[in-house]
Amino acid sequence: MNKNSIHNPYPVEVDLSNCDTEPIHIIPYVQHHACLIACNQTTLEIIHASENLKDKIGIAHLDIIGKSLETILEPTVFTIITDALKKEEVLAINPVRIGFEVDDKYLSYNLIVHTYQQRLILEFEPYDPIVATTNYQYSLGKAILNIQQAKELHEVYKIAAREISLLTGYDRVMVYKFDQEGHGQVIAEEKSAKLDSFLGLNYPATDIPKQARALFLINKVRLKSNVNSTPSAIYPLLGPDNQAPLDLTHSVNRGVSPIHLEYLRNMGVNATMSIAIENNGKLWGMFACHHYSPKFVNFELRKTCEFIGQIFSGHLSLHAANEYRSSILEVSLTKSRLFEQMSTNWNVIQGLINQKTTILDLFKCKGACILSEGNLVTIGTTPSEDQIRSLAKWLNEHNKTAFFQTNELSRVFPAMANVKDIASGLLSIRIMPELNNYIMWFRAELVQEVFWAGNPKEKDIQRDNDMRLSPRKSFEKWKESVNGQSSPWSQHEIESVLSLRNDIKDFIYKKYREVKNYNEELTKAYDELESFSYSVSHDLRAPLRNINGFAQILLEDYSAQLDEYGKDVVNTIVNSTTHMNSLINDILTFSKIGRSNLIINELKIENYASSIFNELILIDQHKNSTLPKLILKEPLPLVYADAILFKQLMQNLLSNAIKYSSMADAPQIEVGGHTKDNVVHFYVKDNGMGFNLKYKSQIFKVFTRLINSDKYTGNGVGLAIVKRIIEQHNGSIDVDSTEGEGTTFFVSLPISNNQDK
Amino acid sequence: MIDLIIVEDNPLDVHLYKRALEKELGVLNYKILVDGEEALLYFQNQLNQIPKLIILDIKLPKIDGFELLSQLRKQKNTSFLPVLMLSSSNQVVDIKKAYEIGVNGFMTKPDNYEGLKKALKAISDYWLGQNKTINNE
Numbered sequence: 001m002n003k004n005s006i007h008n009p010y011p012v013e014v015d016l017s018n019c020d021t022e023p024i025h026i027i028p029y030v031q032h033h034a035c036l037i038a039c040n041q042t043t044l045e046i047i048h049a050s051e052n053l054k055d056k057i058g059i060a061h062l063d064i065i066g067k068s069l070e071t072i073l074e075p076t077v078f079t080i081i082t083d084a085l086k087k088e089e090v091l092a093i094n095p096v097r098i099g100f101e102v103d104d105k106y107l108s109y110n111l112i113v114h115t116y117q118q119r120l121i122l123e124f125e126p127y128d129p130i131v132a133t134t135n136y137q138y139s140l141g142k143a144i145l146n147i148q149q150a151k152e153l154h155e156v157y158k159i160a161a162r163e164i165s166l167l168t169g170y171d172r173v174m175v176y177k178f179d180q181e182g183h184g185q186v187i188a189e190e191k192s193a194k195l196d197s198f199l200g201l202n203y204p205a206t207d208i209p210k211q212a213r214a215l216f217l218i219n220k221v222r223l224k225s226n227v228n229s230t231p232s233a234i235y236p237l238l239g240p241d242n243q244a245p246l247d248l249t250h251s252v253n254r255g256v257s258p259i260h261l262e263y264l265r266n267m268g269v270n271a272t273m274s275i276a277i278e279n280n281g282k283l284w285g286m287f288a289c290h291h292y293s294p295k296f297v298n299f300e301l302r303k304t305c306e307f308i309g310q311i312f313s314g315h316l317s318l319h320a321a322n323e324y325r326s327s328i329l330e331v332s333l334t335k336s337r338l339f340e341q342m343s344t345n346w347n348v349i350q351g352l353i354n355q356k357t358t359i360l361d362l363f364k365c366k367g368a369c370i371l372s373e374g375n376l377v378t379i380g381t382t383p384s385e386d387q388i389r390s391l392a393k394w395l396n397e398h399n400k401t402a403f404f405q406t407n408e409l410s411r412v413f414p415a416m417a418n419v420k421d422i423a424s425g426l427l428s429i430r431i432m433p434e435l436n437n438y439i440m441w442f443r444a445e446l447v448q449e450v451f452w453a454g455n456p457k458e459k460d461i462q463r464d465n466d467m468r469l470s471p472r473k474s475f476e477k478w479k480e481s482v483n484g485q486s487s488p489w490s491q492h493e494i495e496s497v498l499s500l501r502n503d504i505k506d507f508i509y510k511k512y513r514e515v516k517n518y519n520e521e522l523t524k525a526y527d528e529l530e531s532f533s534y535s536v537s538h539d540l541r542a543p544l545r546n547i548n549g550f551a552q553i554l555l556e557d558y559s560a561q562l563d564e565y566g567k568d569v570v571n572t573i574v575n576s577t578t579h580m581n582s583l584i585n586d587i588l589t590f591s592k593i594g595r596s597n598l599i600i601n602e603l604k605i606e607n608y609a610s611s612i613f614n615e616l617i618l619i620d621q622h623k624n625s626t627l628p629k630l631i632l633k634e635p636l637p638l639v640y641a642d643a644i645l646f647k648q649l650m651q652n653l654l655s656n657a658i659k660y661s662s663m664a665d666a667p668q669i670e671v672g673g674h675t676k677d678n679v680v681h682f683y684v685k686d687n688g689m690g691f692n693l694k695y696k697s698q699i700f701k702v703f704t705r706l707i708n709s710d711k712y713t714g715n716g717v718g719l720a721i722v723k724r725i726i727e728q729h730n731g732s733i734d735v736d737s738t739e740g741e742g743t744t745f746f747v748s749l750p751i752s753n754n755q756d757k
Numbered sequence: 758m759i760d761l762i763i764v765e766d767n768p769l770d771v772h773l774y775k776r777a778l779e780k781e782l783g784v785l786n787y788k789i790l791v792d793g794e795e796a797l798l799y800f801q802n803q804l805n806q807i808p809k810l811i812i813l814d815i816k817l818p819k820i821d822g823f824e825l826l827s828q829l830r831k832q833k834n835t836s837f838l839p840v841l842m843l844s845s846s847n848q849v850v851d852i853k854k855a856y857e858i859g860v861n862g863f864m865t866k867p868d869n870y871e872g873l874k875k876a877l878k879a880i881s882d883y884w885l886g887q888n889k890t891i892n893n894e
Contacts, residue, residue, distance in 0.1 A: 539845075541845045541866070541868065542767055542770065542845055544868065545773075545866060545867075545868060545869070545870075545873075546767075546769040546770065546773065548868065548869040549769070549869070550769070550773075552869070552870035552871065574869070577868070581868040581869075
């Protein structure tokens with residue numbers, strides 16, 4: 001065991017379990033492309049030097065340890081540094097151009113200087129005068145202009161990635177964004193055509209350990225020029241004056257963590273550069289650049305990229321604010337459309353689900369449902385009806401407030417674990433606290449959403465199956481860490497559903513008020529109808545009575561002066577008044593039905609049929625027609641109806657049957673029926689003249705008669721009365737008829753009737 | 758001497774009543790009053806003897822039949838008089854109201870003259886003690 005390893009604070013074997021504790025800031029190496037010297041900031045005595053110093057600047061590191069910095073630097077450079085130290089503006093001098101003769105060759109370097117923890121650290125990076133003449137100012141100006149032209153945020157991502165790619169020439173430039181938990185996703189990518197896309201890939205927070213993220217905020221650009229090269233060790237490991245390793249937190253050319261190197265090698269990546277993207281003081285994400293062969297980017301270009309990162313960050317805030325504002329506008333538009341739809345359709349469910357705009361349009365989600373008074377209506381992809389009902393039951397028991405939200409439903413309610421793919425996120429509002437009416441929105445599991453988005457393609461990441469570290473492994477790890485979770489509901493989304501809830505309550509209240517108004521108007525209309533009927537019965541009859549009276553007097557007093565025609569005329573006047581009176585009576589009867597309260601009784605059809613039939617026959621007996629025969633198909637069912645109205649109903653049906661069968665050779669009327677599924681069905685059938693069924697819709701209308709003949713008297717109100725009585729009982733009537741053979745009326749009356757009607 | 762007072766505003770109805778009473782029933786000692794106010798004044802000031810029957814219509818100008826009846830019932834000298842309502846109404850509310858105020862009988866005006874003759878005969882037989890037969894029967 002050598003001396004170094006005893007004191008080496010950097011673990012020899014690093015595995016994935018200690019990723020988060022890996023002391024990457026004190027990795028005692030400098031990447032092979034650079035060399036490093038560290039001095040005591042006060043005395044300028046050289047404390048550490050990288051072991052490749054001789055190769056780089058022609059001076060062996062062991063020769064200079066303990067000497068003054070002055071001994072190895074040109075006097076002008078040394079003066080620049082000491083002046084900067086005095087002014088405490090060391091960074092302002094970067095980079096300092098410097099050259100060394102090594103093996104008869106003159107090598108140029110950019111010297112990058114910084115101070116940290118009482119050390120003055122000097123890093124020598126190769127300087128290529130041809131590359132360095134590139135006009136970065138011009139490129140930067142163009143890049144900024146392009147970024148500014150982006151209209152939407154996703155365009156900003158894309159353009160920024162392209163500009164960095166153009167500037168640096170990396171094979172792949174990705175925009176990588178962290179979420180609240182630190183998980184990362186590739187949201188934009190610019191790459192050479194031959195490479196597979198990483199767009200949409202997700203990485204667990206552990207892929208970029210906490211301390212790496214912290215360092216990243218300090219040192220915004222991080223370069224790895226060649227993962228396969230051997231880094232150069234810093235000598236000695238511990239400073240003789242402080243017995244501590246050299247802290248390379250701010251070093252640009254710091255060695256790379258072995259874990260990270262393995263990860264990059266597994267991907268086939270040879271060189272990388274990362275540029276931190278800071279937003280509101282937090283690490284928002286980064287530009288991650290990959291190259292598949294060694295690549296070094298000089299100080300000037302790195303600074304240019306860093307500046308693009310800052311411009312990008314500014315645009316993030318700007319666009320985020322714009323998008324937030326327009327999404328608020330969008331949501332409030334959607335809400336007002338929903339409200340309008342509810343109002344137009346007079347129905348909450350109709351308005352929220354069955355129209356052009358639905359509750360799914362409020363924000364990103366795949367399914368929603370409304371549970372209202374026991375009815376469930378769903379839209380999009382939702383759990384099954386049973387699952388939604390059990391969820392509502394659970395909400396009833398566990399949440400008394402108007403609203404509930406989670407992005408990990410299966411954790412709070414494990415019964416939903418088997419639908420976590422479509423319902424990991426739940427946002428739910430309860431419309432009326434006392435009723436179990438819910439509107440729920442479901443959000444799919446994050447992993448599912450990523451797959452639906454079409455990324456990552458399985459083939460892209462399949463080939464690295466057996467490696468310890470790989471994007472596929474990362475993706476698996478990320479999947480595990482977000483298992484059962486949906487993307488979270490934003491404050492804005494929650495507020496919009498709460499405001500929708502208020503809209504719905506407003507609508508229900510508005511609807512209630514309208515119904516109340518209609519009811520009042522209806523009551524008023526009925527009252528007016530009542531007094532109208534009264535007027536009709538009183539005022540219309542008086543002149544009729546008089547016409548009749550005076551015509552009668554004419555007949556009594558002047559018949560001697562009248563010839564036969566004159567007498568016929570006066571008789572017609574008398575008969576017409578009688579007819580008019582019966583019309584008035586019928587229409588009054590008709591108008592009264594529907595205003596009286598039903599008193600439901602159990603009634604025997606046969607009793608009503610036979611007694612009414614006998615009464616009607618009695619009236620008809622003096623006529624010269626053949627009397628009809630009544631056939632009761634017993635057993636007849638019991639009906640549940642208002643006795644007075646049922647009597648009217650049977651009177652009208654039977655008198656109709658008698659009337660229209662009176663011309664038949666052997667007039668016959670049949671009454672039969674049965675009960676099925678809580679509904680009583682019965683029929684009244686005659687063998688009379690019948691009618692053409694194309695007039696079916698007319699026969700139940702008031703004052704409609706299909707025949708206009710003296711043989712069949714009537715006002716055309718009877719069947720209208722029948723229909724109205726049946727409707728009063730929530731029943732229905734139908735008719736079948738064949739001309740010349742007869743007519744059958746079918747009546748259906750429910751057994752359980754609303755007694756309060 | 759007046760046996761019967763009829764309060765009826767419809768002149769045609771009045772004509773028919775008169776004819777039926779005089780020609781068919783031979784009732785001559787009656788008086789017709791044509792509005793509620795006139796009737797009330799008559800009962801208050803000019804009623805010299807007690808009629809056997811008062812017939813009231815419901816719809817009357819100025820003071821309707823109900824109001825008139827209730828005034829009669831309040832007045833000492835008329836409170837006991839037999840009053841019959843003869844109206845075109847067949848409404849239960851009207852019939853109930855009439856009896857509540859204290860009518861002695863309620864009859865709906867018949868639709869035709871034949872009916873009217875029969876009704877008036879029945880009334881006069883019962884209230885006026887007349888027993889003349891209707892001519893054409």
